[in-house]
Amino acid sequence: MGLTGYLVVSILLFGIGAFGFLARRNAILMLICIELMLNAVNLSLVAFNAFGGQGEVTGAIFALMIMAVAAAEATVGLALVMAIIRTRQTAEVDEYSDLKE
Amino acid sequence: MLATGVVGGGLAVVTLRNIIHSAIAMMVCFGSLAGMYLLLGAGIVAAAQVLIYLGAISVLILFAIMLTQAGDANLPAPFHRQVWLAAVVTLVAIGLIGWVAVTTDWGAGAQAASVLLEELATTLFTDFALPFEILSLLLLAAIIGAIYLARRPEEDERVN
Numbered sequence: 207m208g209l210t211g212y213l214v215v216s217i218l219l220f221g222i223g224a225f226g227f228l229a230r231r232n233a234i235l236m237l238i239c240i241e242l243m244l245n246a247v248n249l250s251l252v253a254f255n256a257f258g259g260q261g262e263v264t265g266a267i268f269a270l271m272i273m274a275v276a277a278a279e280a281t282v283g284l285a286l287v288m289a290i291i292r293t294r295q296t297a298e299v300d301e302y303s304d305l306k307e
Numbered sequence: 308m309l310a311t312g313v314v315g316g317g318l319a320v321v322t323l324r325n326i327i328h329s330a331i332a333m334m335v336c337f338g339s340l341a342g343m344y345l346l347l348g349a350g351i352v353a354a355a356q357v358l359i360y361l362g363a364i365s366v367l368i369l370f371a372i373m374l375t376q377a378g379d380a381n382l383p384a385p386f387h388r389q390v391w392l393a394a395v396v397t398l399v400a401i402g403l404i405g406w407v408a409v410t411t412d413w414g415a416g417a418q419a420a421s422v423l424l425e426e427l428a429t430t431l432f433t434d435f436a437l438p439f440e441i442l443s444l445l446l447l448a449a450i451i452g453a454i455y456l457a458r459r460p461e462e463d464e465r466v467n
Binding site: 207208209210211212213214217219220221222223225226228229231232241245249252253254255256258259260261263264266267273274275276277279280281284285286287289 | 348
């Protein structure tokens with residue numbers, strides 16, 4: 207599998223994540239879909255790194271940093287979702303319509 | 308095989324009705340991704356993927372699901388009403404990006420044997436030392452923020 211194969215897998219995963227983020231109603235699942243999109247980007251970075259030449263490491267370092275940022279994002283995002291669920295008693299995002307009323 | 312795990316796991320995440328099943332499909336997807344990193348010769352990234360995603364984020368998400376879901380009874384409809392619009396937008400986006408990625412000549416050489424750990428460590432702690440330190444500050448801020456957000460509010464500041 208060459209560079210193009212890895213890129214196609216990465217693009218498919220990113221598309222799946224974007225679709226899930228737009229279409230699903232559950233707040234926690236939307237966070238999972240963000241993780242899928244971040245992972246897709248990581249895959250493309252590591253693939254470019256592997257095919258970019260011998261002894262190249264920048265792509266791998268970027269992937270590691272994205273992972274750290276994704277961990278921070280997941281922590282704060284889940285804490286926010288838990289706080290919202292505690293006051294609204296539901297995880298469905300289209301029930302959060304207080305501002306509309 | 309691994310690509311099937313990644314894409315199939317991703318599809319299962321967004322289509323399965325029960326959110327616990329979605330989370331387990333997500334773990335399959337992340338595990339297959341770790342295998343792909345190994346194939347690409349990036350062993351350190353594969354190890355970090357297993358530790359951070361399979362070990363930490365998956366457990367965090369499973370805990371969050373178990374704290375918030377009442378049970379399997381009367382699962383609500385998983386999708387918004389605008390699911391078809393979302394599907395069309397996503398397919399157009401995948402098509403455009405995929406067309407660009409496939410038709411562009413990336414000038415790719417042969418696949419490198421593996422990422423050299425020594426080289427990676429040297430670069431990380433010299434060229435990328437400042438981003439590394441900023442990252443540690445970001446993680447500290449995330450920990451404090453998460454504790455602040457997740458604690459139970461005091462009686463006098465409770466909303467609603």
